[in-house]
Amino acid sequence: MVAVLSRKNLQKNILPIKFHTITMGKNGKDRDKEGKFTQMNGKVKLLLAGQKIVGADEEAAQYFGLTKDELIGRSWSDIFPPELMGEKEIKHFEEKIKSASEGEVLRFLWTFRRKDGGVFDAEVILEPGNVPDGGFVKASIDRICLPKSSEELYEIFAHEAPLGIYILREGRFVFVTPKITECSGFRAEELIGRHALSLVHPEDREKTRLAAIEMLKGKRTAPYEFRIITKTGNLRWIMETVIPIYFNNRREVLGNFMDVTDHRWAEDTLKEREERYRSILEHIEDGYYELDIKGNFSFFNNACLRILGYPREELSSLHYLTLTHEDHREETARIVDRVIKTGKSDRLFNWLIKRKDGFLRHIDATLTPIRGKDGNISGIRGIMRDVTEQKKAEETITYMAYHDALTGLPNRLLFNDRLNVALERARRNKHKLAVMMLDLDNFKEINDTLGHEVGDQLLQGVGNRLRGRLRKGDTVARMGGDEFMLLLPEIKQQEDALIVARKIIDSFLRPFFIDSKELRVTASLGVAIYPDDGEDFDTLKRKADLSMYAAKETGKNNYCLTQLRQAN
Template sequence: MNNRKRTDQPSYQPEGNPSPSQSANTDNLINIKELLGTNFYTLFESASDAIFFLEGDKVVDCNKKTLEMFSCSREQIINHSLDQYLPPRQPDGSDSREKIRQVINDALSGESQYFEGKLAQAGNIVFDAAVSFNGLELKGKKILHCIVRDITEHEREKEFYKSLAISSLVGIYILRDGKFRFVNPKFQEYVGYSANELIGMSSMDIVHPEDRETVREKAVKMLKIQQPVPYEFRTITKSGQIKWTMEIVIPIVFDGQREILGNYVDIHDRKMAEEALRNSEERYRSILENIEDGYYELDLKGRMTFFNESCRKIFGYNREELKGMKHRQFMDKETAGKLIQLGRQVYRTGQPEKRSDFEIVGKDGVKKQIEISLSLMKNLAGKPIGFRGMARDIDDRKKAEATILRMAYHDTLTDLPNRLLFNDRLNVVMSAAKRNNRKFAVMMVDLDRFKLINDSLGHDIGDLLLQAVGTRLRGLLRKSDTLARMGGDEFMLLLPEINQNKDAEIVARKIVKSFQDSFILKNYELKVTASIGIAVYPDDGEDFDALKKNADIAMYKVKEKGRDNFQSYDSLAE
């Protein structure tokens, strides 16, 4: 937290040494209702977050949510110090009053502050809270606008997820800059190192030297959603034992920083089982019954001749029903045709198919995604007698992959395409425009005075407004157009194949006009406008950076002229 102070600004001082503003009586307190006006004061009173105003360290006004959160009456909080709603110390051991004093002073010096820690109700019941402090100057006086959110449940959830990770039967870790930051007990047990030994160690130190480059390459691809399937490699434990491992990694934000969440699955037994299958026909059948993956054998007509218990569970039939069943009985016509083609290819070439995905229909009629391998079986004379392979239930993994893929390319709040998907679509449109000598337009749409609504009504209303704006904008566009949220209250539009620059202006005019209608959100009627900048390819730029920059310039020109309008970049010179 930044602790810089400006000596020309008032500061919060302890009660034993009050500043002039602190010694003011109730009659001299700033009249917040008069300053905000009736309409804004009504919104302030009905906000879902606790909102109060500080003059010095005194609370000069608050909304109903504040009284509810602190379990107090207006008489108990108005013109009283915020100190009475602080526990003696924060979780890190620091003095609560000293910490809040520093936060208030920094906010009064002009820097918005954010505090996350413990507050206390009137009955000394402590709860977790997140508080934002923003300095305002009203009638020549410095006051603080404070928004409080109870995050007790959020903190409980964090502890819950941490306990899940600790009790998980899968090895779980978190990396920052390639080094372990968190490891659960199962991971420690698997690699043989303690948590103290692992924290700060490079993750590559426990990977077999021959596998490090491959692991690094596959991890990068998985983080970029270019390789959605887990990858396998050898781990070297503290004792020097080599274990086969399957790993999945995903990018996360942890404690406000981008980090990597990974899990280790011990597949050593499975790898050893696969090796045993290759070495001994007699030994493998007993081993197969004890592995997690399904194993099956088919005759040349596609009938089940052998399968292990895992395979039976995947298909959902009992042994008597599955024995002799043909593939057409648990697949639709199209999928069965795909399997027949694969069988013919393996039969003709003799080359196994290591991995192929199919959709089957279980006994209960539920469709399920499985992954199979398929290889040709021959008798001692070398004559083909059937097929065999492994089957794995990947239904949950497929659903997870689809969820992760959507999260990677869409904004979680509005479900609109994000910057990554917008860039991909723009590259496709640009390539087509270059080939066909066509135009397309990029629009930058920025909401006017959104921060005022977000700060005064709270982030819940702000989020609902962004969602409503996204819905309204989508209704104005063609199916071929792309609307993306780039962050904050900034949206971008991609209009492919326009005939002339005025086509983009027609769309912009429709958008500006649509914002004349208010947004009704939780009984609030909100009026918001938009400033739009337009850049057209190739007139205003021949790559994304140039088009975005020029659309930005045009949009800010609208802001300068009073907002609530649009501006084409090519008309700025006129």
């Protein structure tokens, strides 16, 4: 099934804005051809020398809400937002200025601050100042569209448009806006991958298909109308148009529809709809069912029989709890009873049932009260869908979101979460913990000489070896590249962490065997202890990182403790 085009996916696939740092050589030729910037305003110019702004045009002053006299003489760090730019970022900018003053042309994105506190992103080009005395750098600054503009566009597109908009690939939904879900009653994830014609009333499907084909071929311009069956079994009149588009380099169909039910139906049509209601249900893909006031199945369609796995004669008068897994019976009964007592619709999002053949399936079922002529509740009706495969897919996606695809180790997100939890526990129980930063020595040479495939296999081997050196409750995570972080959430004393550090460094004395080749690689390790070296998340990670670099500076293949580094 095609993934749901959520807000993030829409920005990624429908409204792509690609941001890359572009570094130019001394001849000004791009080294990265993928950078794309959406321009808003013309460029403005600054002249920099060392830490100071020594020249500016009037437009540049206006950019920052200053007069030209106010801008000239300032440190360029004054026009950076302090909450976003720390020492590391300022040092990074200094290095870029130095490279530009030595003849290199650089192009990149940066964040600036106006005098009134407003913040904006801009494309910056740094190049030599061509001043006889040298040491000057020209800066061209051009404001750009922020990535959040696509977020704002999505909000307008998805929530304010009066039309339902969708994209079809081979007749199946790959994108729907909230208006579609609002009209049909199905959630977006229930529609994605579903054939569009399955929503259409069986009597209208053929004429709807033909009308769509005519419009796609340019033989029809007038919208066409048809009926759909909503998730609750109701009928809605839809007016629709479609056009062919190219999306992700494939021919797709972009459609929009408007609910025109109120214009098509009057009171005299309601009775006719109810008479045909049950026959329609036999043609929909989802299961439709009705329970009497006691909870026994009183009506169901063929799809319901297929989902539950019971023959018609056995399901008739069968109580819903009979096929409910024993672990879910109490919660399921509570929700059903609540619908009957309150008269309010509800939902069983994860109804675990046991089919006739013994297999367990996860069911998503709606619960809507049925009222008799006297207005009293006489039972429950609803739509059910087997979501077992979807649930498995969601579990897989969740796993992938928190684990590194190459090594299977926890990724940065999961490591950060575990470190925060460990810090809270350490504060509460007043015990120590250790954070370690590990970086392979000369890993780039292996990649360059033996290829990335060998490098990837080496990283997998390193991940396995590190995992084997830790206790069950410890964590090793790949942070990216050849950088790993380790968390020992509970240690009694500093020496406990150093013992582990020694074992890890010593473990690299054994070679790695990849494709019958013997590879030897060493590592540098930095260690920070809570609370000795810091009491918060950022401080511990930063000090472990600094200690790791100190280990590299002392000859690599070594570990360094923050306190020892500071003492030296």
